[in-house]
C-alpha cells in the first residue's frame with residue numbers, strides 16, 4: 001500500500017489510525033480528508049502535520065466536486081472511511097445530518113473510488129447495526145451473519161452505508177471490505193461519549209450523568225487494537241467481506257463510571273441517574289472468531305491497562321480537551337444535561 005486516504009482523520013478513531021499508520025508504514029503517504037465538524041480538531045493532528053508523508057484537506061465528504069479533485073490529485077491506493085456523525089444522542093435529536101454524511105457522503109466516496117480505480121475501499125462500521133442483545137442471554141453474540149436490526153438514527157444510517165458499500169461490490173465489482181467494531185476508548189475521544197465525559201466531569205467535580213439504571217452493557221476495545229484490526233483487513237482481508245471486531249470485554253456502564261471515580265479518587269456521590277436514552281440498546285457483544293481465525297487478529301490491550309492509559313492521557317492532555325468543552329460543546333451539554 002502506498003497512498004492511503006483516510007476520511008474523518010481529525011476525529012477519535014481516525015486520528016489514532018493516522019498516527020498508527022504513519023508509524024507502522026513510514027514510507028506510505030497518508031492523505032486525510034476531514035470537514036472539521038464539532039467532532040474534528042486540527043490540534044489532534046498537530047504532530048502528523050509535521051510529517052512530510054501526511055497531507056490534510058479540510059473537505060466535506062458530501063462535496064462531490066472537491067472529493068473528485070482530491071482523488072484526481074492524490075490517486076490513493078486505498079480509502080478508509082471513518083468520516084461520520086457518530087453520536088447516538090445527537091442522532092436522536094437531529095437525524096438529518098447523519099443521513100447526509102453517513103449515507104450520501106459514503107456514496108460520494110464509493111463513486112470516487114470507482115472512478116479513480118482505488119484498489120481497496122474500507123468502510124469503518126459499527127456493531128450497532130445489529131441492534132442489541134438481551135441482558136439475560138450472555139451466551140448470545142453478534143456474528144457477521146446476525147441480521148441487521150437497527151435502533152437509532154445513527155445505527156440506521158451506518159447500516160444503510162454498509163449495504164451501499166456491499167452493493168457497490170456486488171454490482172460494480174468495487175474491492176470493498178467492512179469492519180463492524182464494538183465501542184472504542186482511548187486518547188482523543190470526544191468528551192460527549194461515556195468514558196471521556198465521565199473523566200472530564202470527575203476532574204471538574206461535576207455530576208456524572210448515568211442513563212437509566214446504568215445496567216446497559218458495552219464491549220470495550222482499546223482504540224489501537226481497532227486500528228490494528230483495520231490494518232489486518234486492508235492487508236489480508238477478503239474483498240466483499242464483513243469482519244466483526246471486538247474484544248470480549250463486556251462491562252456495565254455503572255461499573256465503568258465507578259471505576260473512573262476510583263481511578264481519580266472522586267466520590268461515587270457524583271453519580272447522578274438521569275432519564276434513559278430513547279430506544280437505548282441493552283447489550284452489545286461481538287464474536288470476533290472470523291477476524292481471529294482468518295487474519296490472526298486479537299486484542300492486545302487489556303481493559304485494566306487501556307483504562308489506566310486513557311485516564312492518564314486525559315490528565316496529561318488538558319490542553320487538548322479544555323478548549324473543546326467550551327463553545328459549541330457547552331451549548332450541547334446544557335441542552336442534554338442542564339446547567340449543572
Ligand code: NAD
Nearest residue numbers: 008010011012013035036037039040060061084086183184
Ligand atoms: P468522531 O465523531 O470522533 O469523528 C468523526 C470525524 O469525522 C470528525 O473528525 C469529523 O470532523 C469528521 N466528519 C464528520 N462529518 C464529516 C463530513 N461530512 N466530511 C468529512 N469529515 C466529516 O467519530 P469516531 O468515534 O472516531 O468514529 C469514527 C468511525 O468509526 C465512525 O464511522 C463510527 O461510526 C465508527 N465507529 C466508532 C466507534 C466508537 O466507539 N467510537 C465504534 C465502532 C465504529
Ligand code: TYD
Nearest residue numbers: 088183192193194195209210211216218253
Ligand atoms: P456512548 O459513549 O454514547 O456510546 P454508544 O451509545 O455508541 O454505545 O454511550 C455508551 C453507553 O453509556 C450507552 O449505554 C449510553 C451510556 N451513557 C450514559 O449513561 N451517560 C452519558 O452521559 C453518555 C454519553 C452515555
